[in-house]
Amino acid sequence: MSYDKDSHKIFDFIQNWARKHSIWVLAYGTGCGAIEIPPTMTSRYDAERLGVRGAATPRQADVLLITGYLTTKTLKRVIRVYEQMQDPKYVIGFGSCTINGGMYYDSYNTIKVLDKYLPVDVYINGCMPRPEAVLAGFAKLQQLIAEGKANGAQKYKENLEWYRENQKRISPHWVMPEYNW
Amino acid sequence: MQKLKANLIEHINSGFRDAVAKDYPNENRLDFYVNKQCIPSILTYAKDRLGYIHLSHIAIVDWLEEGEFELIYIIWSPEEKIKMFVRTRVERENPVMPNIDMIWRQANTYEREFREMYGIQFQGLEAPEEFILEDWQGPPPMRRDFDTEEYANETFFHRPGREDAGDVREEIIKRSREEIPDFAKKYSR
Amino acid sequence: MREKATTLYLGPQHPGITGNMMIRLKVEGDTIVGATTEVGYLHRAFEKLQEKRNWLQSFTLMCRFCVPETDPMEESYARAVEAIEGREVPERAKYIRVMVLELARLASFMLWYGGQNGSLGLYTMGQWSVGDRNYILDLFEELTGGRVYHMYIWPGGVRRDLPKGFEKRVLKTMDYFEKRLNDYDDLMFENAIFKKRTQGVGIVDKEKAIEHGVVGPVLRGCGIRSDIRIDDPYEVYDKLDFIVPTAEGGDIWARALVRRQEARQSIRIIRQVIDMMPSGSVYNKIPNPQKWTLPKGDAYVRTEAVRGEIGLYMASDGGTNPRRVHLRGAAYVHAITLLEDILIGANIADVSAIMNSLGTCPPEIER
Numbered sequence: 002m003s004y005d006k007d008s009h010k011i012f013d014f015i016q017n018w019a020r021k022h023s024i025w026v027l028a029y030g031t032g033c034g035a036i037e038i039p040p041t042m043t044s045r046y047d048a049e050r051l052g053v054r055g056a057a058t059p060r061q062a063d064v065l066l067i068t069g070y071l072t073t074k075t076l077k078r079v080i081r082v083y084e085q086m087q088d089p090k091y092v093i094g095f096g097s098c099t100i101n102g103g104m105y106y107d108s109y110n111t112i113k114v115l116d117k118y119l120p121v122d123v124y125i126n127g128c129m130p131r132p133e134a135v136l137a138g139f140a141k142l143q144q145l146i147a148e149g150k151a152n153g154a155q156k157y158k159e160n161l162e163w164y165r166e167n168q169k170r171i172s173p174h175w176v177m178p179e180y181n182w
Numbered sequence: 183m184q185k186l187k188a189n190l191i192e193h194i195n196s197g198f199r200d201a202v203a204k205d206y207p208n209e210n211r212l213d214f215y216v217n218k219q220c221i222p223s224i225l226t227y228a229k230d231r232l233g234y235i236h237l238s239h240i241a242i243v244d245w246l247e248e249g250e251f252e253l254i255y256i257i258w259s260p261e262e263k264i265k266m267f268v269r270t271r272v273e274r275e276n277p278v279m280p281n282i283d284m285i286w287r288q289a290n291t292y293e294r295e296f297r298e299m300y301g302i303q304f305q306g307l308e309a310p311e312e313f314i315l316e317d318w319q320g321p322p323p324m325r326r327d328f329d330t331e332e333y334a335n336e337t338f339f340h341r342p343g344r345e346d347a348g349d350v351r352e353e354i355i356k357r358s359r360e361e362i363p364d365f366a367k368k369y370s371r
Numbered sequence: 372m373r374e375k376a377t378t379l380y381l382g383p384q385h386p387g388i389t390g391n392m393m394i395r396l397k398v399e400g401d402t403i404v405g406a407t408t409e410v411g412y413l414h415r416a417f418e419k420l421q422e423k424r425n426w427l428q429s430f431t432l433m434c435r436f437c438v439p440e441t442d443p444m445e446e447s448y449a450r451a452v453e454a455i456e457g458r459e460v461p462e463r464a465k466y467i468r469v470m471v472l473e474l475a476r477l478a479s480f481m482l483w484y485g486g487q488n489g490s491l492g493l494y495t496m497g498q499w500s501v502g503d504r505n506y507i508l509d510l511f512e513e514l515t516g517g518r519v520y521h522m523y524i525w526p527g528g529v530r531r532d533l534p535k536g537f538e539k540r541v542l543k544t545m546d547y548f549e550k551r552l553n554d555y556d557d558l559m560f561e562n563a564i565f566k567k568r569t570q571g572v573g574i575v576d577k578e579k580a581i582e583h584g585v586v587g588p589v590l591r592g593c594g595i596r597s598d599i600r601i602d603d604p605y606e607v608y609d610k611l612d613f614i615v616p617t618a619e620g621g622d623i624w625a626r627a628l629v630r631r632q633e634a635r636q637s638i639r640i641i642r643q644v645i646d647m648m649p650s651g652s653v654y655n656k657i658p659n660p661q662k663w664t665l666p667k668g669d670a671y672v673r674t675e676a677v678r679g680e681i682g683l684y685m686a687s688d689g690g691t692n693p694r695r696v697h698l699r700g701a702a703y704v705h706a707i708t709l710l711e712d713i714l715i716g717a718n719i720a721d722v723s724a725i726m727n728s729l730g731t732c733p734p735e736i737e738r
Contacts, residue, residue: 027384028384028386029383029384029391030390030391031391031412032391032413033435033438033734035390035391035438036438036439036482036519037518037519039482039485039497039501040501040502040504040505040508043485043497043498043501043502044498044499044501044502045502045505055386057386059384070415072411072412072413072414072415073316074315074316074411074412074414075383075391075412075413077316078383078384078412082384100341101340101341102338102340102341104420104431104432104435105415105420106334106340107330107331107334107420107423108330108334108415108416108419108420109323109328109330109333109334109337109416109419110315110323110414110415110416111338111415112338112339113334113338113339113340113341114338114339114340114341117339128520129517129518129519129520131518167339170337171337171338172316172317174317174319175317209454210603211671235581236581236584237584238584238671238673238680238682238699239671239682239684239697239699241671241684241686241695241697242695242697243669243686243694243695243697244695254669254671254684256671256682256684258603260597260602263602263603265603265671267671286582286583286584287582287583287584287708287709288583288584288703288704288705288708288709290707290708291703291704291707291708291736313410313411314410314411314414314737315411315414316411323416323419324416324418324419326422328419330416330419330420330423331423
């Protein structure tokens with residue numbers, strides 16, 4: 002099979018189509034938003050009909066759902082988890098506190114703007130976002146994947162220095178793990 | 183209940199003369215102001231002899247102006263149904279408190295938290311130094327003189343827009359060309 | 372031959388763990404010989420922030436302390452402010468508060484049903500009970516506007532009166548839940564897997580319970596009848612007729628039996644409250660929040676939440692902001708010292724079940 006420009010397009014299309022229908026979410030409840038995940042996954046809202054389901058380990062997951070505020074202690078674990086995840090990978094910021102700190106804007110222990118530390122593809126706002134909003138967020142992510150615009154992982158790889166610098170600012174003495182991905 | 187309370191005051195005062203009692207007549211609550219050295223003995227006495235077997239809470243208040251921390255041990259008796267507050271004060275400079283986790287095991291958790299958040303040393307507390315915070319460089323953060331907003335502004339990024347998100351009424355008025363009512367002016371910052 | 376001990380890190384990213392915390396397990400083969408908890412992944416410094424907010428603003432922070440049961444926290448805050456200020460609460464508001472608290476309790480039990488069974492690999496129950504929980508959240512949405520965070524019980528009463536016909540809808544939902552609880556029993560308590568995995572696992576005996584000061588269903592699961600609603604009654608609980616169930620044994624099974632009965636008692640309380648509810652106003656107006664000051668003083672209130680007694684100490688220095696708000700959640704007493712104790716001897720697979728059964732909720736440990 003020749004690998005010219007057009008067939009590459011078709012290949013991308015098929016790949017994105019497949020990816021968009023199997024969004025596996027890492028089961029990591031980082032904050033209080035984790036309370037609306039069980040209703041989203043169970044009988045009434047049933048996110049599995051969109052192909053959204055839970056995955057137990059980072060290496061099998063596609064989406065890192067940051068459910069709410071991130072404390073500095075959790076942020077380190079989240080970065081590790083994100084770097085362990087295999088491509089393709091996406092980040093959804095869930096709740097107002099990931100966007101601008103929300104009601105914790107003056108807390109000494111929570112980060113305020115998530116996209117300075119991790120590349121965020123979709124934000125879902127609200128405190129707490131309803132399951133419908135969560136589903137809308139996933140639908141938006143599917144749309145971005147289909148259009149090939151959900152390229153957060155690419156952004157992270159290319160601007161790693163910038164992200165690392167921001168991450169280091171939180172905790173100067175933190176020895177960061179190096180991954181050869 | 184008043185009889186029980188009077189009985190309790192008599193019992194405590196017979197063993198601990200400098201304990202000052204304060205009664206709240208309408209509530210099932212009785213306060214004792216004591217010296218910090220007698221905390222373990224008064225709590226042991228209340229637990230073993232008087233039936234106050236449940237340590238409900240250890241609260242702490244930072245009285246910055248007076249230069250003291252106040253620790254309040256709240257214990258509860260299922261039989262008498264009275265909340266007993268044992269209150270003590272400790273200076274803010276190099277605070278040292280006696281340890282009570284051999285009386286109630288759960289006090290260990292409170293003491294670890296206070297050590298980390300307020301910098302109070304508990305004599306003979308056996309637990310790892312770090313509890314909630316990790317790699318914390320600054321002063322104990324829950325102390326009243328630690329400014330959390332200033333620290334947050336220095337350490338974290340803020341999304342622009344929060345600074346001018348103050349009083350939007352001016353802008354709204356400009357758009358709708360109305361006067362600010364007098365009562366609204368009074369409350370605007 | 373004795374196996375070599377290895378260290379196993381359970382969490383913070385682990386599907387079986389109840390929230391964002393970590394347990395460092397020392398295991399020999401499959402048996403745990405030592406456990407150290409590590410918390411602090413959810414520390415937001417609420418109590419620090421509340422010192423910077425005024426009395427009404429810090430009320431909105433209050434319900435975010437622990438997310439599975441937001442209403443007991445609001446209730447504690449409201450009662451503490453009322454105790455310091457001496458503010459009266461209208462009689463109708465008290466009944467509405469009890470109704471909301473019991474609905475919240477039932478909703479939290481539904482979450483527990485899902486979690487406890489999910490930790491043992493029985494996922495059908497989660498689909499049922501978490502799905503059914505939405506019916507209660509619908510009621511909350513109608514009443515308060517929010518599914519999870521209600522901010523409804525505030526100092527001086529409740530925020531608004533019941534909508535028209537709300538009582539009827541509550542009763543209808545209660546009828547549904549009464550039927551459903553029997554289905555849950557068939558699925559859960561008749562299940563051989565559930566029995567085998569829970570009986571004799573995670574035992575808390577009476578002496579240990581008193582030494583660690585455990586509260587709520589854990590204490591009642593070892594045969595001690597203790598409930599703040601009876602012992603130190605608040606609102607209108609002293610006028611209501613309900614029993615406090617206990618069970619013997621102190622294992623996961625006993626705690627499950629206690630909770631099973633308590634869910635039914637909640638339905639019973641809700642029915643009584645709706646029956647007895649007087650008419651009248653629901654709210655004593657508070658002054659302008661920016662200038663609202665409380666007199667100097669302090670208060671300690673206790674509320675029976677789903678996982679046990681929560682205590683709130685509040686001190687006021689006469690200013691517009693709280694001097695100190697100090698909350699002690701139900702999980703604070705048993706999630707660290709007791710958990711480290713009773714995990715010894717258990718299997719790795721039981722850790723999740725034990726944590727669910729104790730009701731470990733990390734956000735209220737570190738706040």
